Amino acid sequence: MSYEDWFRQDRLPHIYCAGCGNGTIINCTLAAVDQMGWKKEDTVFVSGIGCSSRAPGYILTDSLHTTHGRALAFATGVKMANPNLNVVVFTGDGDLAAIGGNHFIHACRRNIDLTVVCMNNQIYGMTGGQGSPTTPKGCLSSTTPYGCTESPFDLCELATAAGANYVSRWTSYHVKELEKAVKVGLETPGFSFIEALVQCPTAFGRRNKFRQVADHVEYLKVHSLLRAKRDRMLEKGEHIPEDMFVVGELTKRNRPAMGVKP
């Protein structure tokens, strides 16, 4: 099997815009799922509302496309009622960190055996480009027309602080690393959180001086700071520029988890 076998061919073409990074993240996730050797009938994809949350609708398994922000609460019900199912959640920055923030920290706290892939495009794409809790300071959106003045969430630090067993961040540029991170997340008992920064040319890029899709992907590449390098810089007391974000495996531990397959 390959990741392509996990798609519902009768649902294509998809709704994503030209240049959208979500397809890359879905491919990486399904490639990791495929390597797990899981059966389709034992696997459930759950999502909330937003561009990222349309992903389960294109995947040939049981899938639950729920209400805005609530994917993790629905997934908790699925996984706790039947721990034999492999439950993977697709979400986005608005879905997870704004309206779903409470469910996010409590799912981490419970350390429930879910793997969550967050496509963080730093904006509300589906509703046309409003600022989100991860929109960087100064960035333009339809609701931050003079530049975002609020501080963004660091979703990975939030997940770590709240108790997740596995936390990792990559971008749509780092496809191989992302695939491996999702696989480790799928293998790790307990709550696994993988943040994938993605380009959104339609809602974010065109407002924030990324004339070409490749410009934004290049930005994600150049501003990624490997965790190991970050640690070395910290040791040497070097200054870490504010526009850099740390990528790599950020947390891996084996705290007691809920809903693990017996």
Add this chain to the structure above:
Amino acid sequence: MTRTEFWQGNTACAEGALAAGCTFFGGYPITPSTEVAEHMAVKLPKKGGVFMQMEDEIASMASIIGASWTGARTMTATSGPGFSLMMENIGFAAMTETPCVVVNVQRGGPSTGQPTMSAQGDMMQVRFGSHGDYAIIALCPASVQEMYELTAKAFNLADKYRVPVFLMADETVGHMREKIIIPDKVDRIERKSLAPGMLPYQADPDLIPGFGQFGTGHHVHVTGLTHDERGYPAATNPQLHAALVKRLVDKIENARNDMADYDIINPNAHHVFVAYGGPVRTVQQVMHDKKDKEIGFLRIRTVWPFPEKALAAFKNVQAFFVPELNLGQIAREIERYVKVPVVSIPKLGGELHTPAELVAVLEAHQ
């Protein structure tokens, strides 16, 4: 062997759920429903079930919908403020045809209102509270015995019609303690499975599609978006949306006489009480005291869909009297169906009507 117990209504509700085979409870503490969750927290793990205390009522409702798709019989229990929070996901359950049971032990509202006092102020909210057009089933118990029996029945109705079913209790019935006779077992109606060759949202002639349980290889896509028979989003197709919503409503409304549950007492009477839930007890006291065949009583257990056929059983009726712990929510529903006067007897404040209050209204019209 049946056995007799002396139980609180909320305990009887939880025991009725356990007897019906409920294996997943997701809830959040709220007065006056908390005893339901507490009892489930004690009993469910011992029976191999799952009790989850969720982070809020939004998550509680979400969790029981998710768990239901694995085939489990699932329930939550709450009161007014929590019920308001559940509304969006209740609509999701209606749209996705997810069987589940929601217990609302009603308290005085609006807002935080009277947490420890009785009310029936959520009777319209339960019917119309989520956005869009849909239909649900709501049952109202008037005794500890009915807290048990109607909870068990709610699971059967939920599975049969693939709809969220509501046990609309009130603080009086939830916290009342009285004798209850526990049956050997309760009847169980199973969820109709998705038949081979049928699509996940392709309805049978009864307008109900077969259930494609997660983990059984059906590859069902469940979405709150308007969807076609495959379950795939089709949100911009006007005809499809109209047909879907009409079916969701018709599958319940067309079956209203099948699920109607009421008692008709003194059908030849001129003056007829109509009551559900706690106020039933006050009417029973009035009937007991007056021993008057001139007083009729329609005692309703299935409030939604409203069993309007029962009203026609009172051939000589000159007026219906409707005591409710709200400002006449169901009295207005009755007015839609009858030509005689409907006298609403509202009571706010958290206490039941006294029998004397009902007699006074009755005598003023005699």
